Amino acid sequence: MIVGIDACNLNHGGGLTHLIELISNVNLANHDISKVIIWGREDTLGEIQNFPWLKKIIPKELLGNTFKRLLWQKFQLEKSANENNCDIIFSPGGVFFSNFRPFVAMSQNMLPFESREANRYGFSLRRIRLLVLRQIQSKAFSNSSGVIFLTNYAKEQVIKVKGDIISSFTIIPHGLNARFLSSPKKQQKINKYSFKNPFKVLYVSIVDQYKHQWNVIEAVAKLRKEGVPIALNLVGPYTFIPSIKRLEKSMKEFDFYNKWISYQGSVPYTELHNTYKDADLGVFASSCENLPIVLLEKMASGLPIASSNKGPMPEVLGNTVEYFNPEKPDQIYETVKNLIDDVGLRSEKSKASYRLAKKFTWNACAFETFSFLEKVLTKHHELKELK
Helix, strand or coil: CEEEEECCCCCCHHHHHHHHHHHHHCCHHHCCCCEEEEECCHHHHHCCCCCCCEEEECCHHHHCCHHHHHHHHHHCHHHHHHHCCCCEEEECCCCCCCCCCCEEEECCCCHHHCHHHHHHHCCCHHHHHHHHHHHHHHHHHHHCCEEEECCHHHHHHHHHHHCCCCCEEEECCCCCCHHHCCCCCCCCCHHHCCCCCCEEEEEECCECCCCCHHHHHHHHHHHHHCCCCEEEEEECCECCHHHHHHHHHHHHHHCCCCCCEEEEECCCHHHHHHHHHCCCEEEECCCCCCCCHHHHHHHHCCCCEEEECCCCHHHHHCCCCEEECCCCHHHHHHHHHHHHHCHHHHHHHHHHHHHHHCCCCHHHHHHHHHHHHHHHHHHHHHHHHHC
């Protein structure tokens, strides 16, 4: 069996991380798979480790705009897949225009399927793009022979919007790179910290409308105003100009002299584990997610976590964290304050989330993913024989 992977629309974020780890951790000896063909941009495929069984193809059309990429996928992907004797194609980006069959799609982006969250972009090209993406992904899920969801929440949300999934589907959560595993620190009382050596709060995520970094800033500012020696480190690139402008405005309003807010922008994935090690508390304030890898990384890093109560977070985290409504700065303030004030609570939660994080492995994710591809292909052949 030869598997093709269409990675032409993956170049950053959790989707790229998933692809890198999937290829790095699959053991083909556990599957009836002899070769994997992957199509993508040069910068994307450059991030992926080389293997004797892996063939990388970089179509020149992918260097152009979105329209050129879609044309290539519609008219050229099937030809390339057939030339390379592919039996099935996996589309981790969930956008698939090719006539090649069978294929398996993956749902990794919840924004197109949550109207309230998409409406945060107002009347903009981003909002229009999300509306179009909802239609494109819904059609891909309907045309596919199988769909992979990351969480049960994501599956239910997609079904609520587009209707039942006719094809086979499964739930396969993301994994976690072992280098992020770091035993929980011994928690210290807040009086052990000072404004020269502050209690460090870390929020790793892209800067976007539904991530609510400005609400976290307001909450931490309130704690600072009360005399709590606390600092905030924000890490992550931005993808929407109004969002970074809103963040900069909030930083200027609450920390005009740049004393306690640090915005690092993007940190390379290979170095990100060191960022977690320097923190005392992890915060995650997103209101729209599928299964955020950065949240698993926070858990693995032994940090006590204050998390959004929206989306799949309660399903993924259970009772291992303290929750808040990310749209309400006062709730973020109360939750962070409770954790800061209660050393025992911090210790309890950090140990619980660390234990839970160890259950998420990329080995398991890779095994389950390629096993599902085998299952879908077998079912496809059976149906063809019946016809």
